[in-house]
Structure formats: structure tokens, C-alpha cells
Amino acid sequence: MKARTLFDKLWDSHVVEQLPDGTAILYIDRHLIHEVTSPQAFEGLRMAGRKIHNPEAMMAVIDHNVPTTDRSKPIEEDDSRQQIEALEHNVKEFGVPFIPLQSDKQGIIHVVGPEEGITLPGMTIVCGDSHTSTHGAFGALAFGIGTSEVEHVMATQTLLQKPAKNLKIEINGTLRPGMSAKDVVLAVIGHIGTAGGTGHVIEFTGSVIRNLDMAGRMTVCNMAIEGGARSGLIAPDEVTFEYIKGRPNAPQGADFDAAVGYWKSLASDEGAHYDKVITINVDNLEPMVTWGTSPEDVLPITGNIPDPALLKDESQRLRKQRMLDYMDLKIGTPIAGTKIDAVFIGSCTNSRLEDLRAAAHVLKGKKIANHVWALVVPGSGVIKKQAEAEGLDKIFIDAGFEWREAGCSMCLAMNPDRLKPGQRCASTSNRNFEDRQGPGGRTHLVSPAMAAAAAVKGELTDVREMI
């Protein structure tokens, strides 16, 4: 048989039917939903008198709109409340497994899915949300879809899809102390650009990926989408199986062993064809930080703000100049030392227990700068509890951070957590777009350890000087 990549295997094992024009009807194993992109899909079903094909392939949670402060009070913002109430109503009507807001398990959908063992290797997983790529860390084909497609999956358990191309990114070398998966993926995006993965699914391989824990692998796949890819993938291995074992919704006992047998067969075959291969060495990697308003505009913390005048392409030059104006940065000055107003540790990129530990490690026994407003928003209620059991909450609170309830929060500022115009934030999230963290807000994407270091110094700074 022809040597196949991990992607090829996932694709082949889910094609229900091949249509004459090259489109496939692709079977979907898991459909995750949240309050923002699902209401019109439910409404569409209702209007057409259709049912959900398989509600038990689904999981719903509220994350984008929720306040991260006291949950016992009613939600003040009307449209947020209505979206939440609509989801509560819809899951009941259609019988969709649901984690309510009051549950300890509530959290960001891409954190909760893996945590509950709903995300498993060898699956196809979709969600009306671009960062669905996160689940690719388990060796599942996972990608974001639009509202019409959400409805399509609900009604048919399939999607109409054309296969993507294969891009392999092999990451080798040894990460030095202070460096994390976030620095690796920011460097990758800086290297390939925000359109570098367009039309492709990226499979991440190499010794660095093998040595990452699941939290780190999820961080990498989460941001594959920022490199323009449809999805990220990592072949499942012992680290994956160890993570899954015993999770509430994962196969148990003999079933688990049988599953592992199959999952081991998913890794790309020797000699499989990739449309493109990129190799990156991280021996000299330094902590990374973005300076612009696109994730590809990234620098090592030891670097200086680049000069757009050096760019050949005129429209690029204008675009980068506009970014510098928006970010209020000066050409040629070191990025380290840039004063910040806020720090956000959270989002489906970096809100897992390992991320909180890394930040707490830097903060232990220190205080944040007086002028800094700092938030920690755990990715789920489960993580919050675990962190509290380890005493991490105390470290954060003693340092001057606010310790919040789980949700998307200031990753996209759909809830009340947002920057004021002109405020500058060191953030562990995934998008530094204009206005993303609040109208007029300025975002620098960094790792959890770098965010903690920035909070202490009150400016962007090299975390290696603090550990």
C-alpha cells in the first residue's frame, strides 16, 4: 500500500462518499459548539423541521460571552445574555450534551474537549471556531467551520470537503531554559508568515514536538491557524495516550487498550509524500514577542523594532507603517523596555495548568509593577481547582494578579474584560489584531512566563533574567 501521511490516514478513514467534482462527504466524529456561532444553525434546523443526526457526537459549553467575575449575579449585557440563554434552550430542545455555566467543568471549549476525553486521536472534530485546530495535537483532524456548516454537520454528521495539502514542519534542537511551546510556534509563524500554511494542514514533527507535553502540543496546534493553515496535526504517542487515560469520556479498560492499538497506526508512514517540508532548529531560540498587529510580526525579546522602509513591497511597507502607528512603537528601539499597562494570562492557547505553573514560577515571591492591571483566567473550572490545590492562586494573588473564573475573557473581549483605548497588554492569547482585546487596545503576544515577567517589571522584558 502507498505510504500515507497522518493527514491522509485521517482523511481516508472518514470519506463516506466521493462526489464526481472531487468533493468528499466527510464523516464528522465530534462537533463542539458554543453560544456565538450556533444559534442560527439551531434556528435553521427548526425552520426546516430537521433533527440533529447524532446529538451524542456533540458537546456544548458557554465560553465567549461569560463574565469571569462573580457568576451568581445575572449577566448584564443584553446581547450576551440572550446568546447564552439561546444555547441553554437549544441544547435542551435538541438533546445535546452540555456543560452549564454553573458547572465546575465549564471553560473554553478547546480546553474542555481534551480535558474531558471528548477529543481523541483518529477523529474528525469540528467547531464553529477557527481555533479548533487545537485538537490536532491529539492526532485528530480538527478544523473550524462557518454557521451554515455547523447546521450541515448537525443535520447530516458530515461536511462537504476537498482534501488539503500536506505541509510538514519539522522542529529540531533543544529548547533552552525559559523557552516554551509558545515561543516555538511564534517563531514558526514568523518564519512562514500568516499565509504560509494556506490550503495546507501542517503536521508538526521533530524532537522538540516529541518532547513537549500535551499542553505544549495544544499551544502549537492552536496557533497553526495563525499561520494560515486549515489545521495543525501531531502524531499521537505515549505522551498522548498517558494524557487520555482515565479521562471521563475516554474509552476505559480493554477498550482503551484496543484504541491505543489503532491510534499507534496513525503516524505518517516512512516515505509518505508531503507537498512541502520546512525544517526549523530551535537551539538558538530566544523568548518571542510580537510587535505588530498580525501574529507574523514577531521578534526575539532581544530585538529592535524593525524599519518598514527596508521592505521592497510598497503595500507591505504601508501596512507595517500603519501597524507601528497603531502600536505606537518607534523604529530601531529595543522591544524590551516597552512599558505595558496590562497583562492577560489565559485563552485556549495558554490557560492550562502547565501554563499557570510556568507563570507562577516566575511570580513566586514577587510583586507586579504598581501601574499594571493583571488578570489570570484559567481555561476551565477543573484547571482552576487544580491550580488552587497547588496554591498557584495564592502566588498570583499575592503578586497582585486578579484570579478569575474560566472563559475566553480578554482573548477577544466579548465579555466585560477588555482594554481601554491606547492601553498596551502583554497577552498569552493568539491574536494581536487591532481592537481584538478592546477598541484601541495594543496587544503583544508572549508566553505565560514572559507575561509574568512583564507584569513584574511593568514593561516587556526578557524572562531569562528573572529565573
Place this chain on the structure above:
Amino acid sequence: MDKFDILTAIAAPLPEENIDTDKIIPARFLKTTKRSGLGKSAFYSWRYDENGKEREEFVLNREPYRQAEILVTYENFGCGSSREHAPWALLDFGIRCVIAPSFADIFFNNSFKNGILPIRLPREICEQLVEDTKMGANAKLTINLEKQEIIRPNGEKISFEVDPLRRQLLLDGLDDIGQTLQHVKSIDDFEEKRKQNQPWYPKVSAEKLSS
């Protein structure tokens, strides 16, 4: 989705180029949880003044164009953001067909998905059709999708092109979902096979999520 075979209806003129999706439905209406009900906000800034009162001069606020089911407009209709709220708003207003020299790609595809027929015709013909729409209550066009022709009020016929698959879906009243559901047997078979080969892939358990 309602079938689209022969439509005889009032056509309203919007003789402008580059009408974007923000014009069709402004961003502030996107936080809705519904796709129905957007019709009253379609073309909001043209239809209403600052106090939310209808502007008499706007064509869709006048008779007989309030009943229009066809729009005749110019180049690049539906450009801008990819929001599916744009065809939702048009459909909810009652529009089933838009005629223009060209459309933005995503809007074009989204229209079919929602049972709206977008027809591309050369600018000169669109200009003639705009003239037709000025005949008030007689401004009726007939769109025959089966024969792929438009019949003008004077009886003249204009033929148009449409993708054969898209055409069939509209004639049958099938959206993408309806089309895929024609393959439901294959889907069920696939599921059954999967259950046998990989019985250890569990269902999501609502119970386990709540414990």
C-alpha cells in the same frame, strides 16, 4: 428551502455599484441569535433616518417596491465581509433573485445556500432592466429557472447562465443539507461499519459531563 422554478414578481432597482454587505446589513445587527427577522434591518442606513423613521425617498420604502422579490443592481454586489447575515436579511425581506453584472464570490455562494438566485448579466442588459423597473405596478419580471430565461414586461426574453448543479438544487428546493441528506443511507452505513470496527469510540455522555 422553498423551491425556485418560475418567479413572477415586482423588481426593484438599486442602480449602484459595489453595494457591500455592510450596506445590506450593518454590523450592529450581527449579535442576533436569529437568521429570520433581519429583513426589517436590510439596507438600514438607506431605509431609515437617524430617528429610525422610514425615508420616503428610498425605493424599497415605496409601493409597489415594498413587495419586490427581485433586485436589479450593478457591479460587485455583496462585497465586503463574508457575513451570511446578508443573504439572510435579503431573504427575510422577501428577495428571491438578484440580477447584477457581477457579484462578490462569498455572497454569490451564500445566496444559493439560502435559496436566492443570483443572475449575472451584462451591464447594458441590467440597465435595460432598471428601466423596466420604473414601470411601477407593471414592473414585473418573470424568472424561469428551468428554461434559464427572464421575461421582460414587454415580452422580450433574455437568457442567462447558471451552474447546472446549483440550478438543480434550487429547482428541487434543496440546500446543501438537503443534497447531502440524499446520501443518508451511505452515512448510516458508514456509521454502522465504524461502530463495528472501532466500538471503543464512545458517545459523548451527558452524565459524565455533569459528574
